Amino acid sequence: MRISVDIGGTKISFGLLDENTQLLFFDKTETEKEKGYEFVRDKVVNSILKILSANSVTIKDLTRIGIACAGQIDIKTGTVKFSPNLKWRDAPLGKDIESIFSVETFVENDVNAATYGEWKFAFGAESENVIGVFLGTGVGGGIILNKRIYRGFNFVGGEIGHMILNPEGYLCNCGSRGCFEAVCGGDYIIRRVRHLIAEGYRGKLWELAKASEEIHMSHIEKAYYLGDEGVKRLWEEVIEYLGCGLTSLVNVFNPDLLIVGGGVIKGTERLFAEAKKIVEQRAMPESRNGVRIEVARLGDWAALLGIASLDG
Numbered sequence: 001m002r003i004s005v006d007i008g009g010t011k012i013s014f015g016l017l018d019e020n021t022q023l024l025f026f027d028k029t030e031t032e033k034e035k036g037y038e039f040v041r042d043k044v045v046n047s048i049l050k051i052l053s054a055n056s057v058t059i060k061d062l063t064r065i066g067i068a069c070a071g072q073i074d075i076k077t078g079t080v081k082f083s084p085n086l087k088w089r090d091a092p093l094g095k096d097i098e099s100i101f102s103v104e105t106f107v108e109n110d111v112n113a114a115t116y117g118e119w120k121f122a123f124g125a126e127s128e129n130v131i132g133v134f135l136g137t138g139v140g141g142g143i144i145l146n147k148r149i150y151r152g153f154n155f156v157g158g159e160i161g162h163m164i165l166n167p168e169g170y171l172c173n174c175g176s177r178g179c180f181e182a183v184c185g186g187d188y189i190i191r192r193v194r195h196l197i198a199e200g201y202r203g204k205l206w207e208l209a210k211a212s213e214e215i216h217m218s219h220i221e222k223a224y225y226l227g228d229e230g231v232k233r234l235w236e237e238v239i240e241y242l243g244c245g246l247t248s249l250v251n252v253f254n255p256d257l258l259i260v261g262g263g264v265i266k267g268t269e270r271l272f273a274e275a276k277k278i279v280e281q282r283a284m285p286e287s288r289n290g291v292r293i294e295v296a297r298l299g300d301w302a303a304l305l306g307i308a309s310l311d312g
């Protein structure tokens with residue numbers, strides 16, 4: 001039996017899987033990241049213990065614990081070197097969990113795990129070179145080259161979300177400006193819309209959002225297609241930058257499969273198709289020829305399945 005954990009900024013997902021990577025049990029809880037690393041680590045430990053007892057599984061039955069975590073991870077030591085989202089620096093997550101359970105523990109970046117999970121379990125693991133781009137609160141990226149995750153010199157490569165698409169663009173959480181994430185990350189989009197509303201802007205968006213008392217990505221997209229003046233430029237930018245970001249990835253990597261997912265894609269109807277159209281218009285013909293561009297299929301399960309089956 002294996003345990004998979006996916007630690008994100010808002011929630012932690014858990015899976016109990018058998019040796020064939022079949023998901024037997026799924027659960028999730030709030031991260032409560034504001035309470036700090038030790039609190040979140042203990043929450044993970046207690047949740048694992050609860051899942052084991054609910055499924056009549058003992059620690060001795062476990063062959064592996066896989067943890068997908070937002071941030072830059074040293075996979076050799078299981079240390080979360082830097083997670084701007086969780087606000088952790090040098091958190092010894094892998095060592096801590098391994099010493100508590102005495103079970104081999106592997107920690108990997110959550111988007112690397114999700115890209116690997118999609119590639120292997122949704123797309124049949126046939127493609128050799130795969131790029132995953134996930135638009136959630138930020139923008140995460142995963143790169144698979146020759147069927148292996150590409151991590152770079154210090155294991156922290158693949159930061160597609162921090163490709164700078166406009167040197168003078170919006171401020172990014174990483175400290176730079178104009179990153180892919182600063183334009184297309186869900187949190188950043190919502191922040192710009194909230195700013196508009198705080199300045200007194202109303203219009204179609206306001207009518208759509210006020211009914212549910214919260215702004216969703218679907219409201220912004222709907223307002224755009226209803227001709228809302230306030231969100232016009234804002235949503236055009238999201239489409240353009242997503243399309244251009246994907247175009248650059250196709251030109252650089254010429255992957256056989258490009259997977260696009262995350263809450264911003266899931267929550268909208270036409271964004272993926274619009275961005276894909278831009279890739280078709282702007283990528284170099286030989287670079288895009290035959291490249292499959294697909295929407296992610298596994299949602300929350302991608303990282304759990306990926307982390308259960310990947311190693312070094």
Ligand SMILES: [Zn+2]
Nearest residue numbers: 162172174179
């Ligand atoms: Zn950035």
